[in-house]
Amino acid sequence: MTNYDLEEVELIKDQIGLSTLFLFTLVVSLSLSYNELLKYENKPPLYTQQAEETVLIINRTLAFLISIGFLLINIKDKQVKEVYNQGNIKNANLQIDASVITLIATIIVLYVAVNGNNDSTQIENPEV
Secondary structure (H helix, E strand, O other), X not given: OOHHHHHHHHHHHHHHHHHHHHHHHHXXXXXXXXXXXXXXXXXXXXXOHHHHHHHHHHHHHHHHHHHHHHHHHHHHHHHHHHHHOOOOHHHHHHHHHHHHHHHHHHHHHHHHHXXXXXXXXXXXXXXX
């Protein structure tokens, strides 16, 4: 394996780790949505109101950190491609742009969770 391959392998391992964490945030997000469904059906919820808000903020903070991680990986990937004159730099730039947009989205949903005043879970979106 070349040095380029070794560096790319490390970036892919980092992506796998962050993707696994992202899957965890999706499961938590689904549990929050299910909790909301239970409340509408007048069934006992999974979380108390305070626990629900805490879980939501922690989950969205984790999503924010994950998006920062992906942005950093994409920046590093572009740098590796430039150093070794490999890959498509235009596509690397597009990946960085996508990561910035995702980061902006996670900042918005985190802000809503922190400032939602008890209704923040009603807008829970497992896809963000």
